[in-house]
Each structure stands twice: as structure tokens, then as C-alpha cells.
Amino acid sequence: MRPFRFLADVHGIVTGPELAARARRAEQMGYHALVIPDHLLPQFSPVVAMATVAAATSTLRVSAFVMNNDLRHPAVLAQDLASIDVLSGGRMDVAIGAGWNKPEYDAIGLAFDRTPVRQARLAEAITVLKGLFSGAPFSFAGDHYTITDHTGLPVPVQRPHPPFFIGGGGRRTLTLAGREADIVGLAPRILPSAKVDAASLTMAATREKIDWVREAAGERFPSLEFNIYPSAWPATITDDLRGEARRVIDHLRARTGAELTEDEVIDSPHLFIGSVNRLVEKFLQLREELGISSIMLGEFGELEPVLEQLSGR
16 A cells, blocks of 8 residues: 655745745655645746755655646746756656636636647647657657657656656546556546536545546556545634534535535545544545545645654555
């Protein structure tokens, strides 16, 4: 059974010394990686922030969570990420997705294509990234990208390429992850309205997603690592588990019109609520039953006692 790997993320804008201090704290506490979202919001560029975090630490891994493929040409991204991998001594993960937040596209006049188009473009970008990470001359002719006899440099330290993290909540993206990823992010499905599909938060929906990945991955399925993260409700330490579950239900009903049961909320892999001991038990159960061992806890805060109990296990 895989050991747990816990991730923390960084939001907002802080000074360089503060970001470096947070990175060192994460490393000392036993986090596996410090990750940076990729949005056109009040926050750092993930490329710059990853380089800063890597420079301040010696063992902590760095990643986005996750790169929006539509914001960067994959040849440019390949050079950026390979540079971080070299500078960090091989501590970088490639986390990338198709993009989903339409208001950001609208704000900069970037076309927000239909989901199948964005997903097809992501699939091509992954092919380009892996090809350029090889260090050999690479050519590719797709519907979205054309690369002609281009050698990607620098060459990443990690061979044949850094680990790829691909996640999603729909079958098409998770099928791609099953074929191409090393780490599969299990996410709730995002509706066209940019709201979370509450039904996709449940344990049953998560089992179905893993089945999609298994079907696509074939013989490589046992080598895959699965990640989850809190969604639709902030991680909450509380002794009033069912009371908090009812508050989540009310929130989801108001936001989406969906009606989940208390048990569905409590068992959801994406809703981190309950006492410290309850969350420790929950994560152990998710690893035992579903093989989920990579967990993004969010920013430093309430879940540190959970990390302390499970780190190294």
C-alpha cells in the first residue's frame, strides 16, 4: 500500500521571504509538495512561485494545482517546467488540465471553447510536453499544435519525464488521465454553469471514476497514484459531524438544487469534515478501499493534526 503524500497550497500574494518561509515550514512538517493554483486572480504566477519554493527547500516537491493548458503554448510550458526540474534537482510534477473557469477567459478575450475541444487540446499538449521533454528533435502535427523538428531544452532531470498529474470529474478527462498520467486527480464534475455537480461528490461517483481510469489504464493501472482534495465546502474540524453535514446539504441545495443525504456528505471523498480522529479514519478508509494516497489538504491550518497522525504511514 502506498504511503500517504500530503500537499499544501499557497493562495494570495505575499513577500518573497514569506513564501520561502511557508515552503520551509511545509518541508519541516512533512508535506510532500507545495502547490500553486493557476488562475488569473490575485495570486502568483505558478511558474515563478514554483521556482521560488524550489530555491527555498531541498526535499519538498513543487507543482501547480493545476496548470490551465489554454493559457500557455506547450512548447513554452515545456521549457519553463524543465527549467524548474533542473533547478530543483528533479522535484517538479507536471499538473495540467483543460481549463474550466469561463469568467477568466472572458476577462482577457480568450475563446472558451466547448469542453470536447479544450480536452482535445489538452491531450495534444500532453503529447507535445512529453515529446519535448525527451531532449531529442520532436515533430507533431495536430489540430491545435504543430511542432517541427524542435528540440526541447533544457532536458528535465527526471527521466523519461517528470510525473504527470492529470485530473478531472468527467469520463473523457479521466480516460486521458488513465492513459497518460502518473498521478490521477479525482475531482467533482463541473457543470456548464461553473458550479460543482453535487452528485459527483459522492463515494459512489468516485468509485465510478476510478473504474473509468482502470478501463483506460489497462496494465498500467496498478502504478497509478490517486489524489483527492476538498471541494464545495472548506475543510472543517468539528465534533458536530452530522450538524456540519446538514449545513453542507443546505449549501449544496441552495447552490445546485441537488439533495444529498447526511451519509453521502459524511462519506464523500471531497468533503473533509469531522473530528481529527474521524478524518484520520476517513483517509485510511479511502486508501484501503479506493487506493487514494495523495491528499491535498489546502492551506496550512486546521488539518495539520491530521497530517501529524498520518505522516509517514
